[in-house]
Amino acid sequence: MRLSTKGRYAVTAMLDLTLNGSDGPVTLAEISETQGISLSYLEQLFAALRSKQLVKGVRGPGGGYYLGREADEISIADIICAVDEWVEFTRCGGNRDCQDGKRCLTHNLWDDLSNEIFSFLQSITLAELVERGGLKEQGCRKEKEKASIMPTASADTAAA
Amino acid sequence: MRLSTKGRYAVTAMLDLTLNGSDGPVTLAEISETQGISLSYLEQLFAALRSKQLVKGVRGPGGGYYLGREADEISIADIICAVDEWVEFTRCGGNRDCQDGKRCLTHNLWDDLSNEIFSFLQSITLAELVERGGLKEQGCRKEKEKASIMPTASADTAAA
DNA sequence: TTTATAACCAAGTAAATGACTAGGTAATTA
DNA sequence: TAATTACCTAGTCATTTACTTGGTTATAAA
Numbered sequence: 495m496r497l498s499t500k501g502r503y504a505v506t507a508m509l510d511l512t513l514n515g516s517d518g519p520v521t522l523a524e525i526s527e528t529q530g531i532s533l534s535y536l537e538q539l540f541a542a543l544r545s546k547q548l549v550k551g552v553r554g555p556g557g558g559y560y561l562g563r564e565a566d567e568i569s570i571a572d573i574i575c576a577v578d579e580w581v582e583f584t585r586c587g588g589n590r591d592c593q594d595g596k597r598c599l600t601h602n603l604w605d606d607l608s609n610e611i612f613s614f615l616q617s618i619t620l621a622e623l624v625e626r627g628g629l630k631e632q633g634c635r636k637e638k639e640k641a642s643i644m645p646t647a648s649a650d651t652a653a654a
Numbered sequence: 655m656r657l658s659t660k661g662r663y664a665v666t667a668m669l670d671l672t673l674n675g676s677d678g679p680v681t682l683a684e685i686s687e688t689q690g691i692s693l694s695y696l697e698q699l700f701a702a703l704r705s706k707q708l709v710k711g712v713r714g715p716g717g718g719y720y721l722g723r724e725a726d727e728i729s730i731a732d733i734i735c736a737v738d739e740w741v742e743f744t745r746c747g748g749n750r751d752c753q754d755g756k757r758c759l760t761h762n763l764w765d766d767l768s769n770e771i772f773s774f775l776q777s778i779t780l781a782e783l784v785e786r787g788g789l790k791e792q793g794c795r796k797e798k799e800k801a802s803i804m805p806t807a808s809a810d811t812a813a814a
Numbered sequence: 815t816t817t818a819t820a821a822c823c824a825a826g827t828a829a830a831t832g833a834c835t836a837g838g839t840a841a842t843t844a
Numbered sequence: 845t846a847a848t849t850a851c852c853t854a855g856t857c858a859t860t861t862a863c864t865t866g867g868t869t870a871t872a873a874a
Contacts, residue, residue, distance in 0.1 A: 497771075498656035501828065502764060509760040521849070525664065529760065537851070544851090554842025554849040597688045600669040603783050604662060607730065609731055611657075623763050646818050681820070692863050697822075699854070704822090714871030765832040816874095822869070831860070839852075844845100 499576040503531055504539050508573050511549065512620045513564045517556030539577050546576040566621035571612055661734040663691055668733050671709065672725045672780045676754040681719030711782050715727050726781035731772055 507525050514520050522540065526533040540559060543549045547562045561568065664759065670685050682700065686693040702720060703709045707722045 496659070498832080499656070502768075503833090505767070506760050506764055509763050513759065519849095523849085533831055534835065538833090541851075552842090553848090553850045554818075556843065557841090557849045559850085597690065599673065600666050603669050604666055606786070607665070607783060608662075608780065610778075611771075611775070615771070616769075617849050618767065621769060626766070639668065658861085664863090679820095683820085684838045694864065695862055698862090701822075711821055712871090713819090713821045713869075714873095716872065717870090719821085816854080817874070819872080819873100820865100820870085822846100823861105823867080825865085825867100827862100827864075828863075829861080829863100832858085833856100835856075836854090837852105841848100 495603070496578045497574060498578060501578045503529075503535070504543065504573050504577040505570060507531065507536060507539065507562070508543070508620060510566070511512055512624055515560055518556070520551045521558040524558075539616060543573070543579045547624065548572060548576055563618075565624065566619045566623070567620070568620045569616045569620045570620075570623070571615035576616065583632050626650070656738045657734060660699070660740060661738045663689075663695070664733050664737040665730060667691065667699065668695060668703070668708070668721070668780060669783065671719060672784055678716070679712045679720050681755055682717040684718075701786055702737045703733070706732070708732060708736055721780075724778045724781070725784065726804065727774045729781045730778045730780075731775035732781070734775065789807070 507530055510525050511520050511531060514524070522533055522536045525531065526536055540549060540551070543562075544551060548568060550560045551563050552558055552560070666689055669686050670689060671680050674684070678680050681695045682693055685691065687698055700709060700711070703722075704711060709722050709808045712718055712720065727805060
């Protein structure tokens, strides 16, 4: 299982599409600009998204990308799976090589957890995210001290 | 944010500790054997876990590792944060450079999602996982067709 | 007191992944 | 016909993963 910055880029881009796609398709150049992601990298991400029918491309001038289906029909899990290859590893599918049950037990536990995380992410749609999150605290300022536990290494995703 | 195989290794090892730690400390050699993870890699993971007080090491013969605190006091988020460095990236903390609000809006949305995932993982403890998941379906066989959506690339974590 | 057993520690490595660049082709609109 | 966009391929460099090698220290048992 994986859930890296690549997935974040994809979700961010899809959110951008959701928010700005109401009047005509959105170009990758625009997303690249506003989100600070390299154009070519976006192209690669969107190739994956397109292959899973999550976006629809329109060529030529005035072209760009639409969402492949309604925003309430696209889950976060869909997006992450498209770009990040959600891999299942507990390979003890047919209980050979299963260290007298011990290994298999923990594998099962991890498997359950993994499924839970998956269905959690599957339960959140783009539409929901925009409704719930976006409108409350509009501005860029937010006071909450969310990161007291987690080390905040300042990754720099600077726009060129 | 990150949630990779490294985190899976750590959670798996901690689950092993939870299950087998009742009678004396568990050695990394044992975990390495039963879980199929390289000993030295485990040492590195446990160095991180130890620095966060999630495990306690006992040296010498008969030594090994205990959980650093009760299993119901250790969350999955704790474990993943220890080894995987939960990084927050929306760096527009003080709304400069904020592409007339657009970028910041999606950043906020991602941020909210990220927090939700975090508190979700924080709400699941080792004890809970063991109680809920492990006892129901004991054996290695399980019928559920969980992975119809996700591509099951068979990663090979073979024991040497 | 020696020896085996474990945790602890440091450095290096091959392979994979991440994020990006360069340089195209193919549709489509103006 | 020219500009604009998606679409495609093949690189590159840095980071991360998972692992190896080769130690040292603490401690229990001999």
